[in-house]
Amino acid sequence: xxxxxxxxxxxxxxxxxxxxxxxxxxxxxxxxxxxxxxxxxxxxxxxxxxxxxxxxxxxxxxxxxxxxxxxxxxxxxxxxxxxxxxxxxxxxxxxxxxxxxxxxxxxxxxxxxxxxxxxxxxxxxxxxxxxxxxxxxxxxxxxxxxxxxxxxxxxxxxxxxxxxxxxxxxxxxxxxxxxxxxxxxxxxxxxxxxxxxxxxxxxxxxxxxxxxxxxxxxxxxxxxxxxxxxxxxxxxxxxxxxxxxxxxxxxxxxxxxxxxxxxxxxxxxxxxxxxxxxxxxxxxxxxxxxxxxxxxxxxxxxxxxxxxxxxxxxxxxxxxxxxxxxxxxxxxxxxxxxxxxxxxxxxxxxxxxxxxxxxxxxxxxxxxxxxxxxxxxxxxxxxxxxxxxxxxxxxxxxxxxxxxxxxxxxxxxxxxxxxxxx
Numbered sequence: 001x002x003x004x005x006x007x008x009x010x011x012x013x014x015x016x017x018x019x020x021x022x023x024x025x026x027x028x029x030x031x032x033x034x035x036x037x038x039x040x041x042x043x044x045x046x047x048x049x050x051x052x053x054x055x056x057x058x059x060x061x062x063x064x065x066x067x068x069x070x071x072x073x074x075x076x077x078x079x080x081x082x083x084x085x086x087x088x089x090x091x092x093x094x095x096x097x098x099x100x101x102x103x104x105x106x107x108x109x110x111x112x113x114x115x116x117x118x119x120x121x122x123x124x125x126x127x128x129x130x131x132x133x134x135x136x137x138x139x140x141x142x143x144x145x146x147x148x149x150x151x152x153x154x155x156x157x158x159x160x161x162x163x164x165x166x167x168x169x170x171x172x173x174x175x176x177x178x179x180x181x182x183x184x185x186x187x188x189x190x191x192x193x194x195x196x197x198x199x200x201x202x203x204x205x206x207x208x209x210x211x212x213x214x215x216x217x218x219x220x221x222x223x224x225x226x227x228x229x230x231x232x233x234x235x236x237x238x239x240x241x242x243x244x245x246x247x248x249x250x251x252x253x254x255x256x257x258x259x260x261x262x263x264x265x266x267x268x269x270x271x272x273x274x275x276x277x278x279x280x281x282x283x284x285x286x287x288x289x290x291x292x293x294x295x296x297x298x299x300x301x302x303x304x305x306x307x308x309x310x311x312x313x314x315x316x317x318x319x320x321x322x323x324x325x326x327x328x329x330x331x332x333x334x335x336x337x338x339x340x341x342x343x344x345x346x347x348x349x350x351x352x353x354x355x356x357x358x359x360x361x362x363x364x365x366x367x368x369x370x371x372x373x374x375x376x377x378x379x380x381x382x383x384x385x386x387x388x389x390x391x392x393x394x395x396x397x398x399x400x401x402x403x404x405x406x407x408x409x410x411x412x413x414x415x416x417x418x419x420x421x422x
Contacts, residue, residue, distance in 0.1 A: 049357050051408050052372045055401070059376065063383030070383050073259035079382050080257070081194070083374040084266045085110075085329035086345070090352035090370035091277060092321030095314045097353055098281075098294045100362025101157040103318050105146065105164035106349055110326025111341025112172040113139045117190060117327060118182035118336035119175050128189045132327070139323025140316050142168060147312030157315075165346075173338060181337040184330065194331035196265040204254035204263040211271075212247045219243070266328060270371075273324075277317075278367040290314060294362030325349075344395065348377055351398065355405040376401065 063070040089106050096103045113135040120131035142164065149160045176182060184191050198204070219239045226233035234242075257263050281287035292300040293310050301307050329345075330336045356373030358365030377398060384394050 049368070049372060051405070052356055052369075052376060055355075056372065056376055056379065059379045059383065063379070063386070066383075067386050069386055073256050075382060075386070077257055077260040077264065079375075079378050080267045081264045082332070082382070083371075083378040084194070084270045085325045085332060086348050086352055086377070087270055087370050087374035088273065088325030088328060089322050089345075089349040090325075090356070090374055091273060091367050092318035092325075093349050093353040094356075094358045094365050094367055094369055095277075095281075095290065095321075096157075096318045097358045097360060098290050098362060098365050099311065099314055100294050100360075101150075101311075102161065102350070103146075103315065104158065104161040104346065105142070105168055106318065106322040106325075107341040107346035108165045108168035108172065109139055109142050109319050109322040109341070110329060110345065111336070111339075112142070112168045112175070112326070113323035114326040114330035114336040114340050115172045115175045115182070118184060118330065119177075121188055122182050122185060132189055135327060136320060136323050139319045139321075139326075143316035143319030144312065146319070147315035150315065151308040151311040169341070172340065176336065176338060181335055183335045186334060190327045190331045191334065192265075193269065194266045194328055197261045197263065198265065199262040201258050201262070204257045205251065207263060207268060208247075208250035208254040211250050212243060215246050216243045273321075274367050274371055281367060286310075286313075291363055294364075296363075344398075347402075348398070351402040351405075352377055354409070355401060359409050360406060361409070 060071065069075055089110055093103060093106060116138050117131045117135040120126040120134060121128050126134075146157075146160050146164050149155045150157045173180075186195075216239070219234060219242065223233040223236075223239060254263070281290065289300065289305045289310055292303065292305060293307060297307065326341060330340060352373030353365070353369055354360060354373065355376050356365075356369030356371065358369040358373075380398060380401065381394060384397070
C-alpha cells in the first residue's frame with residue numbers, strides 16, 4: 001500500500017523497472033517537493049489557476065499604485081458585491097464549457113427571469129417567494145428547452161442558444177410591456193438578499209473560520225479514504241500547509257470587509273453556490289460524467305453514460321444560474337428593464353469563466369474559475385472607473401485579457417499533448 005509521501009508506481013511486468021506516474025506523486029519533501037511538482041506542472045502544461053492569480057495580483061498592484069482608493073476597504077467590499085451577478089451566471093457557463101459547448105443566451109435569460117420576478121411581484125402583487133421561485137423555474141425551463149433541441153434534435157448549441165438569445169430577449173420585452181421598466185420596491189426578497197450586510201465583526205470572521213475548518217475536515221477525510229483504498233494521499237504536512245494558506249486568505253478578506261461595513265450577504269450566497277457546485281463537479285458521479293463527456297464524448301458513450309441527459313441537465317444548470325445571476329443584477333440597479341441582460345453582460349460572463357481557467361475545448365475547469373475570472377474583470381472595470389478611463393478603452397482591455405486567457409489555454413493544451421497528457 002502506498003504511504004503518504006511514497007511515489008505511486010504504475011504496475012508493470014515482473015522484473016521490469018516500475019514506471020512512476022507523475023500525476024500520482026505525493027509531496028513529502030517540503031519546499032523541495034513543492035518546487036519539483038511545480039516545475040513538472042509547468043513543463044507539462046498544467047498551469048491551473050496560476051495565470052489568473054498572477055494576473056489578478058498584477059492588476060491590483062498596478063491600480064493600487066496609480067490610485068490608493070482602489071485597494072481601500074470600501075472599494076474592495078463594493079467589488080465583492082458587484083461581481084456576484086456576473087459570477088453567478090459565469091458558474092453556469094463553466095458547466096457548459098466543460099462539455100466543450102457554449103451558451104449565448106445567458107444574458108437574455110438573466111434579463112427574462114428578472115422581468116418575471118419584477119412583473120409578478122411588483123405589477124401583479126404576487127407573493128415575493130412565489131415570484132422568486134417562478135423566475136428560477138423559468139430559467140430551468142429555458143435550459144430544458146434549449147437542451148432538448150441540442151441533445152435530442154441535434155441542433156448545434158451555438159445555433160440553439162443564439163436563437164434563444166433573440167427569442168428570450170423578445171419574451172422579456174413582451175413581459176415588461178409598454179412601460180419597459182419595473183422598479184423594485186427595495187423591500188422585496190431579491191433586494192434584501194443583495195443589500196443586506198452583516199455589520200457584526202464576528203460574522204465575517206465566523207464564516208472564515210467555518211470555511212477553513214470545513215476545508216481541513218474535507219482534506220483529512222479524503223486522505224483517510226484514499227489511504228484505506230490503498231492509493232496515494234496527501235500527507236499531514238501538505239494538508240496543514242494548504243489549510244494555513246486558505247486561513248490567511250480567508251481572514252484577510254474578513255478583516256478587509258470589516259474595515260468597511262461588514263460581510264455582504266450576496267457574497268456569502270455566491271460562495272455557498274461555489275462550494276456546493278464544486279462538490280457536485282468534483283465529488284459526485286454526475287460531475288465526473290460531465291468531465292468525461294467533455295474530454296471524450298465517444299468514450300463516455302461507450303462507458304454507458306447517458307449523454308443526452310448530461311447535456312440537457314447541464315444546459316438547465318446554466319440557465320438556472322443565469323436566472324439567479326439576473327435576479328442579483330436586477331437588485332443591484334433596483335429594476336428590471338428593456339436593457340436587462342444586454343450590453344456586454346454575455347461577453348463578461350463567458351470571459352469570466354474562460355479567464356478564470358476553464359478551457360474552451362472542454363474537459364478542464366472548476367467552479368472557482370467563475371470567482372477568479374469575475375474578480376479579474378470586475379477589478380479592471382473598477383480600476384478604470386476610478387481612473388476615469390472611457391468604456392471604449394475598458395472594452396478593448398477586457399477583450400485583450402480574454403484573448404490572452406484563450407492563448408494560454410491553447411498553449412497549455414499543446415504542451416500537454418507534447419508531454420502525452422492530453
